[in-house]
Amino acid sequence: MSYQPKTHYDAVDKIWSSEKEKSQFGEDLSIGEIIFQEMVRHPKSVAQVSDSEKTILLREDLLNNAIRIATFMRNLDLTQRDIVGIIARNTTHISAVAYACFFNGIALHSLNPAYLTEIIEKLFQNTKPRIIFCDGDEYEKVRAATAKLDVKIVTMRNHPKGAISIQEVLKTPAEEGFRPTSLKQGNTHPIAILSTSGTTGTPKAVVMTNHRSILSGFTNLSTADIQFGSSSLEWALGLLAVISAGVFSTKRIVTEKPFDPSEILRIIEEYQVSWLVQTPAQMAAIANCPAFEKANLQSLRSYFYTGGRCTREVQKKLGRKVGGGILHFGYGFSELGSFATLNWNFDAKPNSVGRPCPGYKIKIIDDQGDKLGPNEEGEVCINKGIFWPGYYGNPEATKEIYKDNWLHSGDLGYVDNDGFLYVVERKKDLLKYQSNKYYPNELEELISRMPGVAEVCAFGIWGVENGDEGAATVVRKPNVLISEKDVEDYVAQHAVTDFLRLHAGCLIVDDLKRSPNGKTNRAANKEYFLQAKGIQIIT
Numbered sequence: 001m002s003y004q005p006k007t008h009y010d011a012v013d014k015i016w017s018s019e020k021e022k023s024q025f026g027e028d029l030s031i032g033e034i035i036f037q038e039m040v041r042h043p044k045s046v047a048q049v050s051d052s053e054k055t056i057l058l059r060e061d062l063l064n065n066a067i068r069i070a071t072f073m074r075n076l077d078l079t080q081r082d083i084v085g086i087i088a089r090n091t092t093h094i095s096a097v098a099y100a101c102f103f104n105g106i107a108l109h110s111l112n113p114a115y116l117t118e119i120i121e122k123l124f125q126n127t128k129p130r131i132i133f134c135d136g137d138e139y140e141k142v143r144a145a146t147a148k149l150d151v152k153i154v155t156m157r158n159h160p161k162g163a164i165s166i167q168e169v170l171k172t173p174a175e176e177g178f179r180p181t182s183l184k185q186g187n188t189h190p191i192a193i194l195s196t197s198g199t200t201g202t203p204k205a206v207v208m209t210n211h212r213s214i215l216s217g218f219t220n221l222s223t224a225d226i227q228f229g230s231s232s233l234e235w236a237l238g239l240l241a242v243i244s245a246g247v248f249s250t251k252r253i254v255t256e257k258p259f260d261p262s263e264i265l266r267i268i269e270e271y272q273v274s275w276l277v278q279t280p281a282q283m284a285a286i287a288n289c290p291a292f293e294k295a296n297l298q299s300l301r302s303y304f305y306t307g308g309r310c311t312r313e314v315q316k317k318l319g320r321k322v323g324g325g326i327l328h329f330g331y332g333f334s335e336l337g338s339f340a341t342l343n344w345n346f347d348a349k350p351n352s353v354g355r356p357c358p359g360y361k362i363k364i365i366d367d368q369g370d371k372l373g374p375n376e377e378g379e380v381c382i383n384k385g386i387f388w389p390g391y392y393g394n395p396e397a398t399k400e401i402y403k404d405n406w407l408h409s410g411d412l413g414y415v416d417n418d419g420f421l422y423v424v425e426r427k428k429d430l431l432k433y434q435s436n437k438y439y440p441n442e443l444e445e446l447i448s449r450m451p452g453v454a455e456v457c458a459f460g461i462w463g464v465e466n467g468d469e470g471a472a473t474v475v476r477k478p479n480v481l482i483s484e485k486d487v488e489d490y491v492a493q494h495a496v497t498d499f500l501r502l503h504a505g506c507l508i509v510d511d512l513k514r515s516p517n518g519k520t521n522r523a524a525n526k527e528y529f530l531q532a533k534g535i536q537i538i539t
Contacts, residue, residue, distance in 0.1 A: 032102030
């Protein structure tokens with residue numbers, strides 16, 4: 001179990017805070033310098049195993065590769081003012097690319113390979129990377145998107161003719177006496193630029209810094225741990241996995257293949273994974289996978305999940321399998337670049353995202369901006385105790401959510417008498433049916449308890465007479481036959497209020513619509529529901 005900070009509640013200021021954690025590394029060291037020294041300390045331990053490519057890298061192999069890539073960047077005269085672009089999956093050498101950036105003090109800007117050309121163009125036109133590392137699968141798309149930029153493109157796999165391959169870069173002679181570069185801006189220097197989910201338009205570029213808070217939730221890792229997570233570098237979880245594996249000298253299992261629950265269960269068992277991090281959607285897929293009941297998950301020591309709501313049914317099913325003491329529900333968002341809270345007390349607080357991580361503060365505010373006390377619901381605001389640079393090249397958007405060092409999450413929640421945070425729903429997702437307020441997750445929690453339901457996404461369909469009428473898309477468990485009427489009847493029979501119903505109906509689907517990071521996309525599911533049902537919204 002990780003270090004658990006004491007939580008303090010200031011009843012006058014109505015702020016919850018936790019004591020700062022003492023770092024085991026020198027405060028003057030950058031993340032790149034820490035990773036460099038730790039790789040030197042453990043040269044013969046296994047750093048990474050690629051399940052899909054069947055490669056194994058010792059720490060000295062990974063270090064030498066990162067030094068060669070960093071030297072290649074230095075030979076191009078890249079400085080700490082430059083940006084390195086990445087659009088790649090978890091292949092063998094992508095970690096070395098990230099470490100090379102950290103060693104040089106150059107921020108990486110990682111995008112999802114599934115992004116459309118116009119989105120890539122807008123995002124990279126903002127940060128203007130000097131070099132981009134991408135999979136050959138996306139080479140032509142990236143080349144078209146960056147036609148207006150002076151940029152080199154290096155391919156990581158499936159190399160097209162004429163492209164610079166990562167193998168060529170790895171032939172670069174290492175700089176003699178290579179050492180990581182000290183950061184001119186200290187721990188406020190950018191380490192990475194990640195993208196928001198983009199569900200409401202073009203994704204925004206979130207700046208993450210070298211501050212130690214980036215390691216929140218990871219300090220329980222040790223050299224004995226075997227890490228696995230499905231996210232690649234364009235998402236915070238993927239980036240944090242690469243960073244923490246380097247800092248704490250763990251063995252990391254990677255795969256370039258798309259998420260598949262049965263394959264994840266095989267990987268956990270085959271490699272004896274001890275440390276796992278997933279999204280709630282991935283948890284639900286695993287819990288409802290036919291191979292789940294027979295899977296051996298005894299190697300797991302820590303099972304983290306974050307990135308959205310997780311139904312009690314899924315948590316209970318996983319808890320029965322691995323033990324509640326292993327499950328840790330966390331809360332964070334792209335702008336934080338780390339966990340803000342973590343629940344180390346699953347058995348006592350099974351649906352809470354936990355207390356503040358070391359050095360973090362929480363306040364809950366109402367619509368007027370006034371602070372609320374324990375058990376009072378309002379918007380969750382987070383203070384990391386450090387300056388956040390904001391959205392790259394977008395000061396207007398930064399000002400909207402960052403005020404007086406507080407990040408306004410847009411999530412509704414409350415803190416109980418013991419200092420545990422509960423996230424209720426996105427503020428904008430609050431629904432109203434005939435003056436009765438409810439949240440989509442109330443329907444989701446109810447429907448998820450129905451035998452035969454694997455996953456569900458609920459939303460409101462607006463009508464002139466009633467307001468937001470409840471609706472849902474539902475995924476059935478394999479070999480289970482339940483109809484849309486069965487779901488509607490179940491809700492009517494088990495809801496505790498008269499208005500919580502599927503007034504707009506239900507749609508059985510093969511899978512939910514998701515954002516590129518694997519999170520359930522409520523807006524996309526609603527749009528699909530409207531198209532399938534032939535419903536037109538009249539405003």
